[in-house]
Amino acid sequence: MKKIKIKKGHDINIAGKARIDSISEKFPETVSISPVEFNYIKPKLLIEEGQSIRIGEPIFYDKNNPSVKWPSLASGVIERIEFGERRAILNIITRIDYESEKIQTSSTTNLSSREEVINFLLDKNLFPFIQMRPFDMVANPAEKPKSIIVSFANTAPLGTDFNFSLSGEKKYITEGLKNLKHLTDGKIYVAVNSSQFDFVDDLEFVEKIFVEGPHPSGNIGVILNHVDPINNKDIIWTIKPQHLVILGKAFSYGIYDFKTTINLAGPGVKNPSYISSRLGANINNLCKDDLVDSSLRIISGDVLTGKHTSIENFIGFYHSSISVILESFNRPFIGWLHPGGKSKYSVFNAYFGTNTKPFEFTTLQNGSHRALVPIDSWEKVFPMNIYINALVRSIEAGDFEEMEKLGIYECSEEDVALCSFVCPSKTDVAGIIRKGLNMIYLDK
């Protein structure tokens, strides 16, 4: 057992936190999987519009790595395939047939080696649930990871409280971890906020990590930076907590159950709450009556790293929450002279009486983009042993060697999202880190 105490960082006090009491159930009519969400894949469709499909059947595969196929998230009919620019596949929408979905034959398997687990996941089309670091992409089954990490400690603003949403899933989490252990010769880390997921203590093959401190302390990148840094050519596999449950069910009974709990939160939601739904569910089905009557931005994921989407769209494959904030085009007169109060939020002591109450953030950038002035703002919220300023400059200069040396492999957008949040120059630090990763990946 290890303990990590993070000091640098910031818990954004944003309004609209979901109540942790009950979970209502909602049944979406359609689900979708969106190939553009997965970094660096070249999707090739295996189905066409109008075709019936059963849950778990392959729906597309990656031309770069044909053994990895994506499962259909529901039984039903492929209603529509949406294409974007240059024929990028935006959505593969399935209308759910709940009746036919009930029929699934369960079987028990006992997997005892890495090969067996990999083959099981590939056969069942469940491999895309495993992601890898660096690059934040679907793992490659041919590679062997140095270690595996699952973080139940979700410190993101309005992030899903996994201690609540996965409270009844002990059995499947255990089963999932047990089988994933075969995949690596190294350690399997499970990160938690203190005194949660006690049952993990009994799993002797798991290295439990207590994390303490403000966001981004629960992020995989930050935890790895402290316990097991990613060096050049290292590969670490990660899996989202909600996906661990799905895999656990598949390992236990051989069935597909893509039910998951989604956290609907943010200042644009009337009754922020937890909803039991399913992966890739239609957002309209989830929250149409719960939104305030205003111009809104709907985000699949959390407010720092989520994807800007719309009500007709679908929740992202890796996301466990929907955040809704208000759009604002308000232009106060001489706003930079504003004394402070309830209408401002800042991690700097630059306003009077701010940050006391949960703040209703809007889509305003709160300032124009300017040249970078390093007033130590990023460093205050970036708890990794990396010179982020130098790293960003090396990316902007396109210096591959320097990026590697400065530790770009340890970073991901989510780890630096707070840097973008606080940056007075309104620099898109997360975007720059992704640009650097893309440059390196595409150069390979």
Next chain:
Amino acid sequence: MKFLKNIFEKTGKLVEKGKPLSWAYPIWEAADTIFFSTDSQTKSGPHIRDNMDIKRTMFFVVIALIPCYIFGAYNIGYLYSNALNIDSSFIPSFLFGLKYVLPILITTFVAGAICELSFAIIRKHEVNEGFLVSCALIPLTLPPTVPLWQVFIGTAFGIIIGKEIFGGVGTNIFNPALTARAFMYFAFPTKMSGDKIWAIGVDGYSAATALSVPANPKNYDTASNLFSNITQFDFSNMNLFWGLIPGSIGETNKLLIILGGLFLIYCGIASWRIMLSSIVGLILTATILNLLAPFSTNAMLTITPLQHLLIGSFLFGIVFMATEPVTSSHTNRGRWIYGFFIGFLTVIIRSINPAYPEGVMLAILIMNMFAPLIDYYIIQSNIKMRLGRNA
């Protein structure tokens, strides 16, 4: 308000992309966002942003300087009325000083704005509010008697050579305000040093600063009478602290500088590491020189660390100049080293070369030059640590 908004909306259409006036967009954007906060939207994640921006950051530095301006103007009037033995109460003295400070201030802003805006147009970069800080700093480092054409040329030099030729804010090496001052110091020495320029008085009125005294050794041999044998001013530590003495416009009152520094530290804008380590560097070096003083005939070695802290522009320099984020070290460990050497070099320049009255300006410029090198070695140690892990 609506009227203003309409003006900006109409003029905004003229500078849109593709329109003949599109080259003026950076200027329009800067002016527009001064009056009305921008409605720029977040695009991808993070979808929410902090309310702090560069405008406010730079504005806060200017706020921290305002007390220095007020006191500076008052001090000019105070010294004048003292020389003439007339009423030296606050308001008349302040108004008298304002007559000297305001033209200098306006000149710097005009020169600064011309340079910044034309470069924004030519180089197609955003107008960075940082130039307001540079322009607000320059007058405070000048003697009140400085000719305005020199101020204009100096400011232009500082903004262009100190900043724009390196690519503008964010990539400059030297502090533009200090570059301007250094240029003026070396280009117009008669108007920037000596004992005739630091106070307004009758013709030929002599008002030496504490630092220019030792430069003209007459009959002192120890520190105790170093400052006491001077014309009409008493450079006791108390007087040096309260600042009713000749000097550059903004540097004399140490209390206001310290308050300004604390304000910037509290807001998270200026680096306390640089300020603290500069003071440590200065005290250590001065102490060592004190110990060496008996072996030397140089009376400057006998100046105590406290006197070093209070005389000249040291505090002003480390609070407002050395902490300039772009030209100082970018790493926290680097900031300690950078600051320490500013303190060290200030004392060394002051003491070893007493013919040169003030060391802090050159100390900061020299360390500006070395800041990237310091960062380089700090970052190399991080890289070595990472490479070591790979091995």
